[in-house]
Amino acid sequence: MQNHPSYPVLSQLLEKYPATGGALFQVYNDLTLAQKWIDVEVIDLPACKRAAIKGKRPTPDTDRAPSICIVVPCSLSESISASWLRAAFTSLDPLPSEIYVAITSEDTSTVYYKISQGIVKPPV
Amino acid sequence: MTQPILLRVSNFKAYVWDVDDINILRSHHHICGILTGTLPHLSSQNIFLGLPLQLMPEEAVLLVENGIAVLVDDPSAHYAPSPSTLRLWKEARLNDARQQIALTEEKGSIEASNPDRAMSENAKRKRKEREERRARAKTNAAPSAPVEDSPSPHPTSENPSQAAIGEPLDSTVVMPSGSYTVNIPASSSKLEWYAPHSNVSLTIAREAGIWLHPSTLQERARCGVFRDLWEKGYYMGGGIKFGGEYLVYPGDPLRYHSHFVASVIEAPDAALRPMEIVAHGRLGTGTKKAHLLCEWNDETQVVSYLSVEWAGFG
Numbered sequence: 001m002q003n004h005p006s007y008p009v010l011s012q013l014l015e016k017y018p019a020t021g022g023a024l025f026q027v028y029n030d031l032t033l034a035q036k037w038i039d040v041e042v043i044d045l046p047a048c049k050r051a052a053i054k055g056k057r058p059t060p061d062t063d064r065a066p067s068i069c070i071v072v073p074c075s076l077s078e079s080i081s082a083s084w085l086r087a088a089f090t091s092l093d094p095l096p097s098e099i100y101v102a103i104t105s106e107d108t109s110t111v112y113y114k115i116s117q118g119i120v121k122p123p124v
Numbered sequence: 125m126t127q128p129i130l131l132r133v134s135n136f137k138a139y140v141w142d143v144d145d146i147n148i149l150r151s152h153h154h155i156c157g158i159l160t161g162t163l164p165h166l167s168s169q170n171i172f173l174g175l176p177l178q179l180m181p182e183e184a185v186l187l188v189e190n191g192i193a194v195l196v197d198d199p200s201a202h203y204a205p206s207p208s209t210l211r212l213w214k215e216a217r218l219n220d221a222r223q224q225i226a227l228t229e230e231k232g233s234i235e236a237s238n239p240d241r242a243m244s245e246n247a248k249r250k251r252k253e254r255e256e257r258r259a260r261a262k263t264n265a266a267p268s269a270p271v272e273d274s275p276s277p278h279p280t281s282e283n284p285s286q287a288a289i290g291e292p293l294d295s296t297v298v299m300p301s302g303s304y305t306v307n308i309p310a311s312s313s314k315l316e317w318y319a320p321h322s323n324v325s326l327t328i329a330r331e332a333g334i335w336l337h338p339s340t341l342q343e344r345a346r347c348g349v350f351r352d353l354w355e356k357g358y359y360m361g362g363g364i365k366f367g368g369e370y371l372v373y374p375g376d377p378l379r380y381h382s383h384f385v386a387s388v389i390e391a392p393d394a395a396l397r398p399m400e401i402v403a404h405g406r407l408g409t410g411t412k413k414a415h416l417l418c419e420w421n422d423e424t425q426v427v428s429y430l431s432v433e434w435a436g437f438g
Contacts, residue, residue, distance in 0.1 A: 075398070081395060082392055082394070082417055083419075085430055101401060103398045111402055112435035113401050113405045114436075115401075115432055117429070117430060117431075119416060119429050120431040122383060122413055124412075
């Protein structure tokens, strides 16, 4: 892992949160290499005892600028809670309207779910 | 001030037996319940059901807490009628039967006086054939055995209604022979010997031992979440079709699709497995709904919501 091109960016937070390092490493690589996100940076999220990832998600619509998204990685085998999800929101500044939870499994499959605070109607 | 609606409780479940009450609950209070009544002679009834309307416990709790309805222990609301009351009831029943028989006879005599009325040529021909067949069968069977005198195994009674059911013989009221329909009312409201005692609060109903909901944290959480969504104007239905506690509709479920599937989380720190987010999120998005994680805080009695959708990538 130390020889991986992503390692220098992540090393500090990987050392700070070793328990969630695997998920962070996997999601960071997925976003930068597979999803082709740009301006990706890592942010510390002490309330969730892990690092989160902030970046611009490219849209197929070229007229619109890529939107800034925040991704909180977690492993499929972790146990989280509603208060954990809320803590992710409240510890971010400015308070985002939505966050993405990236769930990773051991075979490197990664899925992303959008979590919004409050009752948010689905798109028609 | 209108009278509170009576919720008839049986085995800790609340039922509504009056069609007008069902209408009021649905149109004024956006409480839908589900119709559960079936008819004994129709098989495979699973789409169109009738009275009674069964309420979710959360619905009943909300209606009682808001003073819209009261709980009634239906079995103990009936007392033994006095002989005079019972005689009046039987006389009414007798009059109804006589009226029905008179109407049937009147109709029969009209039809007898004009037998060809409303019969097509085809029907007449078929009837003639049937009558001929019957006549032939009779002449063939006649010489074989003299069945006429053998005693019938079931002595036919002049009064089948009295003989059949173990009704106490009452010389003052004898039901007429002939066929008529026995009407059994859905609710007991009109019976003289029905005196429902209203349990106006959940505490009183709990002390009376007829209603215990909500008694656990999970039940309190469900009632709290249901009330909060109801106060926001949503209509709720059972959520089993989409793996949640409730389906949340923006208006009457007969007019709208639900926008959300709601699941109730008992406490802020209750364990939530990431797999639940995946399962709920993906199913909801696949059915054009969002999933609501409804988090109950038992200390503050506050509900917080998180909406889950598939991100659209990954």
